[in-house]
Amino acid sequence: MSDDILSFENLTVQFGGVRACDAIDGHVKRGSLFALIGPNGAGKTTLVNAISGVYKPLPGAQVQFHPAGKPTEDLLSYRPFQIARLGVARTFQNLGLFMGENVLTNLLLGRYIHEHTRLIEGGLFTRRAVKRELAARQAIERVVDLLDLGTFKREPVGDLPYGVQKRVEFGRVLAMEPELLMLDEPMAGMSVDEKQDMIRYIYAAQDELDMTVFLIEHDMGVVMSIADHVMVLDFGQKIAEGTPAEMQQDERVIAAYLGTEMAEN
C-alpha cells in the first residue's frame, strides 16, 4: 500500500439511470505508468473526471491520494482546483486549451499554482512580481525546449495544428509539475510519427520529472509497449487488470475489444 500514489475503491458515478462507472477499485503505483483502456463509452473519462473532482461519485466511494512525504488526502472532500493544487493534473480528450490565447499564456497558466503573484503586485508590476513572472517563464521555457514548441510561442493556440495543440496541453500539465499526471487520450487523432514523439515526451515526464502517469489510451499497440499496469473497463465495469502481457491473453479483454464471436474463432 505504501508505494501507491492513488487508490480508489468502490467508485460509482451515475448519470440518471446509467452507471458510467460501477464500483471500480484500483491502485496506481508511484512512478509507474498506469494505463486505462476500454472501448468507446466504457467510462474511462468519467473515472478520470471523478478522480479530478469534476464529477461527484456516489456515496461509499473512496479516492485517496498519497503525496510523497505528506499525509494521505481524501480527494472526495476537495474541489477540483484544490485537487489540482495537491499535485494531480490532467489533460482533456477534446483539449482544454484557451484557444484565443497564445502558447506562452497557456503554458504560463500551468504555473498558476506555483508562482503566487497577487493582483495588486501584478498591477503595480513590483520587483517581486517581476521575479515571480521570470521564474514562471524559466520553468515553462524548459517545457518549451522539451516539447519543441519554440517556434510557436507567440501563436494563438487556436491557429495551430491539432498535434501541436495536444503537445501544448501536455506541456501545460508538465508545467504544473504534478505528482500524478492523468492524460486523457493524449494520442487521439495523431499520426504515427506524432504518436512516437508523444511517447517520448511521456517517458521524459515519467523518468526525468518523476511523475506518475495515468494514461487513457485507445491504441492497444501503444499501451502494450509502454504501460506497466493496465486496467480494462467495459460498460462501466472493470473487466480485467494486470500487466500488458496478461491483458493480451485475457479472454474478456479480447471479447470486449473484438466482439465475442470473433474471440471464439
Next chain:
Amino acid sequence: MTAVENPPSQQDSTTYRPSTVRRLLPFAIAAVVPFILGSTTENVNFWWKALITVVVLAVVARMAWVWTPRGELTHREDMRLWRTPSDRSWAAVTTFGLLVLPFILASDFTPPMDFPWATWFAVVNLVLIFAMGAAAFNLLVGYSGQISLAHVAFLALGSIVGGIVGVQWSGGNMWVALPAAALAGAVVGAISGLPALRLKHLYLLLATFGFHFVMMLVWREYLQEYFGFVGIRFKGENSPRIASWLHWLPGIDPDDNGEFIITGQFRWYWVLMPITVLSILFMVNVVRTREGRAFAAVRDRDVSASLLGINVARSKLLAFALSSAVVSMSGVLASFYIGSRGEDSFNVQTVLNYAIIIVVGGFSSIQGAIFGSAFFWFLPEWFKWAREELWIVRDIDFLSDYPSEIDLAIKGFLVVIILMFKPDGLAGLWKDVKGWIGRSLARRGP
C-alpha cells in the same frame, strides 16, 4: 526573438543591446519637449510649434525604433510591455502626444472653417474619464467574460463616496475621495459579483441590472437625505485643490487668494491624464500577470481553469472588485470634473453608451476602450461642426432639426458596420494600420 541555434559569430551580428541611456532617451525627449513648447506660448507662432512637434515626433519615433533590443531576447526583455521596435516607437509618440496635447489645445489657434477648437479641450478631458471607466468595464465584460450592466451603479457609488468623503467630511478633498471610492468600489463590486458564481451570460446580465436599480435607489435616498433635489455641488467651494504645502512644485502658481484650485480644462487635464494613464497601465499589468491570465482562463473554459488550480469563484469576484474599484474612481473624477450630480445624472442610457464604447473600440482590448471613448465623444462634436459649417450639409434643415437623434442613429449605424466588418473594433483596425506602417518602414530600413 526566435530560438535559433546560430554560431556565436552570427548571433552577435543579429543581437543588439542598446545602453539604458539610449533606451530611455527618446522617452526623455518626448517628455521634455512639450514643456519647452508650452513655456513659449506667447512668442512662437502656432505653425512653428506644429512644425517642431512633427519633427520631434518623427525623431523620437525613429530613435525609439532603432534603439530597441534585437536578436535573441532575454526573458526579462521579452516580458516588457513595449517589446518590439514598433511598440516602442508608438509608446514614445504617445508619451509626447499626451504631454503636448494640453499646450496645443490651450493655444488661441483658430482652425479654418470655424472648427470648434475651444470645445475640444472639454471633450479630451471627458475622453480621459470615459477611457478609464470603459477600460475597467472592458476588463470585466470583455476580458473576464462577466457580462455586467452594473457599470453606472458604480459611477453612482463613486459620486456617493465623493459626496460623503469629498464634500461632507472634508469639503472638496477629492484626493481622499479617490482611494476611498476605490476601496468601496472593490467591496461593493465583489458583492455585486456574487450572482456571477451561479449565473452566466444573459442571466448574469439581468442580475447585475437588478443591482443597477438597487444602487439608483440608494443614490436617490442619499441625495434627498443630505442634499435635497438640487443635487451635490462639487464645484466652487467644493472644487479639489492642491494643498498649500505642495505649492513649491514647479508649474503650480497659486491664484490671488493663495489657493490652487483645480478648475478649467488645462488644470483638469493634468489631474485626469496621469490618473487615467496610471489606472490603465495598472489594468494592463494585471492582464499580463498571473491573476489576469486566470481571468481569461475562466472566461474561455471554467472547467479547465479550475483543473489548473484556479479558484474560479475567487477569480470572478476579483475581476468584479478590480473593475468596480476603477469605475468608482472614474465616478469620483467625473463628479468633480462635471461639477454637479443630481437625481437624473445616472440612467440606463449611460450603460448603453459604455457598451457602444467597448464594442466600437474593440471587445476585450483595453486599448479599444481608449479608442472607443475618443470615438464616442469626438464624433458628435464633428457632426455638430459638419451640421453648422460644412458647405452642403449645413443647408439640410432636416439634420439641424433633429441633431441628437441623428447623432444616435449614425452611432448605431456605425456600430452595426463595425460589428459586421471589423469585429475586433477600432483596436483591430489600429493594429492593421500599425502593422502596415511597420512593414513599409521595415522594407525601406536597413
